[in-house]
Each structure stands twice: as C-alpha cells, then as structure tokens.
Amino acid sequence: MIESAIEPVVFRWHEAEITALSPVTPHVRSVRLRCSLAEAYRAGQHVDVRLTAEDGYQAQRSYSIASAQDGSGTLELMIEALPDGEVSGWFSHLAEVGDRVELRGPIGGSFSWDGPDGGPLLLGGGGSGVVPLLAMLRRRAQGWRQIPAALIYSARTRAEAIAVAELERLAEADPNFSLHLATTREPGGKRIDAPLVADALARIGAPGKVFLCGSNRFVAAASDLILAEGVAPGLIRTERFGA
Template sequence: MALIWQESRIVAAAPETPRVRRLTLAVGWDRPFRAGQHVDVRLTAPDGYQAQRSYSIASSPTRPEAIDLLIERLDDGEVSGFFSDVAEPGDAIELRGPIGGAFVWEPAQGGPLLLVGGGSGVVPLLAMLRHRAEAAPDVPALLLYSARTAADVIARDELIRRDAGEPGFGLRLALTREPGGRRIDAARIGEALAALGGPAHTFVCGSNPFVSAVSDLLVDAGVPAATIRTERFGGETP
C-alpha cells in the first residue's frame, strides 16, 4: 500500500545537543511503527519549491500517537536549518511514514542485541533501546556509540542513567575529538563483544565510511555477516 503525505503538527521542541534539536510531532497513523523505522518530511516554499528529507524515529513504538525526531543541523542544510532555527510548536509539517522494514527490531526477535552508532546514526538505535527497556528488559543489549565530544552525545544523560541502573544494558562511548580519544577500532569491537557475548542481532547506523569500516571490523571479529543490518546516510564520520 502506497504511503500518502499527511499533515502532522509539532507539539514540542527542545535542544538535544548544540547541533541537534528534538521535535515531537503528533501523528495519526492507522498502524503502529517499529523501532528503527523512519519518516519522510516535506517542506514547501511560497513559490512552490519543495525539499524532502528522511529522518529516523527516536521514540519507542509504545507511544504511537506521537514521534520524536532528532534533527542535526547541517552546514547549508535547507531542511535541517528550518527545523533548527525556524520550526516551532504549532507548526504543521507534511509527513509520510512509517517507512522501512529491514532495519527494525521487535521484542519477539530477542537478543543479545549489539547496536553501533556514529553521530546522529544513533537515533534509530535509541528507538530500539527505548522499546527494549519497556517491552523486553530481559534482552541483553550493548550500545557502542562514536561521537566527536561528550557534548555531541545525543541523549547523553539518558544513556548514562540506563548504563548505571538498567540491568542487561551496557554503554561504550568512543569520543574521537576528546583528549586521548580514538575511533571505533578492532580493540573496541573486541571489548564490546567480550562484555555482551555473541550478538544474535547487530545494527550499525551512521555515515557511509563509518558503516563500512564498522561492518568489516565486526566480520573480522567473528560476527556472522548475516546477522548484521546496516543503515547509511550522507555526512561526516564522527
């Protein structure tokens, strides 16, 4: 069934990091979304010019009446710039979704669950972690997350709180621009696997170079390629 464009309204907006803004949109879908899916948004200028972008859903499917989008402001980004600087609660936005069926996780799939995110590529992984905590807290999960600095870590306080107090969840941060920081490498992959054990499902999301490099490292570490699912987007590697 073809998806149609629908009007959605922004009901809340707040800064998430210096470059990322969280927008909550009311939706009226006739079916629930799944953790890992995304939406298309479309902006139309007064002269009829249109711009369309895809954004992953960050919130858990257990709250189907609204979705959270975490939108990173890109240099010269016409759509991300609008959402960062102009959009406010009450504004109507054209939206189409939910979209995607390969890069999704549901509680029935079980675990252990290894999630590897680079920069804003952590967004769909957050949806999976939030859904897991609410619907399948016994599933072991580990997030290996690469960001430039501590200030750039999306949902930092939440992730640190989950790591400290949520049984079965572990967080590993790779802060590439902090003193002594380094990118995700074979050693970090090995540490994550030693902490989690063999993952039944692995999800990797980030820029094209990030996803390619991490996927190769995972396979080299013995993770079966058939269990690795990836999602890529344009942008710099953190």
C-alpha cells in the same frame, strides 16, 4: 506480514503538527510531532519529511524516528543542523511549535527491531546515526530488558553525543545493557577499534542481531571490526545517512 500491513500507509503523505521542540546537543534538536503515523511504526524505522513553502516550493528528507511507540499520538525526531542544510536548517532555526509538515512512512522494515525479534543486540551508531538505535533501546526498556544489548557509539565529543545522559542512566540501572562511547575529537579520544568492539561483544555474548547506522565511513569501519570478531555477515543490518 508486517511489511504488507504497513505498506498501504507508506506511500501517502500524512499531516503532522510540531508539538514540542527542545535541544538535545548544541547541534541537535528534538522535534516532537503529532501524526497518525505515531501508532504505526517499529523502532529503527524512518520517515520522509516534506516541507512546503508558501510559494509551493517543496523539500523532502529522511529522518529516523527516535521514540518508541508510547500511546501519546506523537513521535520524536532528532535533527542535526548541518551547515547550509536546507531542511535541517529549517528545523533547527526556524521551526516553531504549531508548525505543520508532512510525513510519509514508516520506511525500513528490515532495519527495525521489536522485543519478540530477540537478541542479543549489538548496536553501532556514528553521530546522528545513533537515533534509530536509541529508538530500539527505548523499545527494549518498555519490557524487554532481559535481552542483552550493547551500544557502540562514536561521537565527536561527549557534549555532542545524542542522549548520552539517558544512555548512561540506562547503562547504570540495567546490567544487561552496556554503552561503549568513543569520542573522536577531544583530548584522549579515539575512533572505534578492535578492543572496544571486543569489549561490547564480551558483555552480550554472541549477537543475534546487529544494527549499524551512520555515515558510509562509520558503517564500513564498524562492519569490518565486527566481522573481524567472527560475527556472521548475515546478522548485520546497516543504514547509511549519506555524506
């Protein structure tokens, strides 16, 4: 039902105007856009973004929506600057408030969550793969905090972890949410491992939904660890950012 309600808007491009830009980490920028799609998506979904140069050259990439619907008529993306990245480079270094781009979507109905879908929720994000999971947690915070949720988050360093302060505040204030951060490139850091996954599962009990997002390598490692803990494969939804 939801898919068919959303489908007609997915395949056409919608004008969007940048209303705010702000740093999230040294390499990730928050981009808030005013767009008619802002009232028509589920947490976890992504949009295609199309840039058009003055000479007509176009480039298009996918970006997860970081915000949960809030009635503001805007949505938020979080874009990591990749070395020599065509589209991420434009958003990170050249974009200004008032610039216009085009969005198409929302896309990814199966990788999405809303409160009535229930839980417990086991979320796993690698790097900027945490963005759609952040949207799910923001949605959960709008009135579904009774649903247990745990986020396993792998980032290079704490400074590079997206929205870490928001996630830590949430974990402190909300006994039904726990954050399990693994930093891979700082002293004493480590990759996600069996004890970390077991700890997350102990906090929420048997998960009802599992969402994993990140690089192919992260998603494969997280899936293996979660399956080894006895979670049924059919519960796991994955999204891969490439590379």
